[in-house]
Amino acid sequence: MSKTTTRSRGWQGALLKVLGGDDFELTVTRTEVVTDHYVRLGFTGGGLLQKRPLHPTMWIRMWFDDAGRLHQRGYTLVDADPAADTFDIEFAIHDGIAARWAQQARVGDTITVTVMGSKFAMPEDVEGWLMAGDPASLPAINSLLDAISASDRPETPARIWMEYQHDSDRTLPLRTRPQDTVRWIPRERDGGALVDAVRAEAFDASGHFGWVALDSVSTRAVAASLKGDYGVPKKSVKAQAYWVPGKSFT
Ligand SMILES: Cc1cc2nc3c(=O)[nH]c(=O)nc-3n(C[C@H](O)[C@H](O)[C@H](O)COP(=O)(O)OP(=O)(O)OC[C@H]3O[C@@H](n4cnc5c(N)ncnc54)[C@H](O)[C@@H]3O)c2cc1C
Structure with a gap:
């Protein structure tokens, strides 16, 4: 997938831009079929982990193309390495544009993501x-x-x-x-x-x-x-x- 524009993302993309969401271009480095309904892909983050601090459950908004229109879907960073700016993403497979993209992804494919809204601090003194x-x-x-x-x-x-x-x-x-x-x-x-x-x-x-x-x-x-x-x-x-x-x- 090539670079994306705010226009093709519709109102959601425009709103995220106004709210200060940062964009990054990820590149697929590895593909792994974990089960018949689960795929794991490796990525380089295009500077994502240098700019945004990691936290448990951290997720990003990935932009998937469907007949020329882009749709965002949330996905979670797995085993992120901030120094190397790499992480994996695991995709549960069903009938959807994001799941289909993950199944067809090849090493070298790129995809634009926006970081906005992910926030979680580990609670203290939990039984x-x-x-x-x-x-x-x-x-x-x-x-x-x-x-x-x-x-x-x-x-x-x-x-x-x-x-x-x-x-x-x-x-x-x-x-x-x-x-x-x-x-x-x-x-x-x-x-x-x-x-x-x-x-x-x-x-x-x-x-x-x-x-x-x-x-x-x-x-x-x-x-x-x-x-x-x-x-x-x-x-x-x-x-x-x-x-x-x-x-x-x-
Ligand atoms: C904060 C956040 C983090 C997330 N992290 C991950 C992640 O790391 N890995 C991951 O796999 N998903 C994750 N998700 C869920 C993922 O964003 C949704 O499943 C999304 O709808 C998938 O998009 P799609 O285009 O494949 O399907 P859609 O176009 O959204 O839906 C198509 C059809 O598939 C059905 N469907 C969608 N998702 C599922 C599902 N999970 N199980 C069964 N049926 C489904 C819908 O009901 C619909 O009928 C996350 C969501 C959020 C909000």
Whole structure:
């Protein structure tokens, strides 16, 4: 993909420009098929990591071409090396322009990205973590697990609910430690199965931190359960919809 213009990105691109979003051109350096529904690509960052400090769950807006119009999609930096300005990105595969681009990407391909809106500081003095995600948010969950391990309380446990749509999803490299527990829940009833599984395990978790990134409907429901059923304070729940069921994320 060649360099992009603000005009072909529509109103979203114009708004990001006004808000001061920085653009970078990434180049594909490596491609890896992880499973039949998961692809990992290596990139050089075009100066991204020199200009923007890294934080756990850090994500960027990638611009994908669809018949001459550009659409932004969020993707998470994996195993970033700021000194080398390199990182990987892992793509859950479904029928979408971003997923198709990732499947067809070749070494040397370039893509423009904007950095704007990604922000997360690790909370302090947390008794445990409650995380809910799926293959799209697995990279972010792994970055949190890495950050907990590197913190001054590496023993802090995480209870993780992972939704899967394909059997191979369950083989994805989740970076759990011995003190963590993982429940793999099939995507049933439009995400209702995972929401019920979370509700069913409720306990007094007022000293915990909740991190949720599922489809838009499930994200809201799980965040509500963590606050309502588990007693996690509102300020200790970070929830962000990662995709919209049955609809492009525009
Ligand atoms: C902050 C943030 C970080 C993200 N990081 C990652 C990441 O590192 N890796 C990653 O894979 N995704 C990540 N996502 C999710 C990704 O941006 C969305 O899945 C996006 O919709 C994919 O775009 P697309 O063009 O492929 O599909 P779209 O055009 O948006 O959607 C096409 C169809 O596919 C369905 N669909 C979209 N995404 C999924 C999905 N994940 N699972 C099942 N069906 C889906 C839609 O409902 C729709 O029917 C992130 C999202 C956010 C907000």
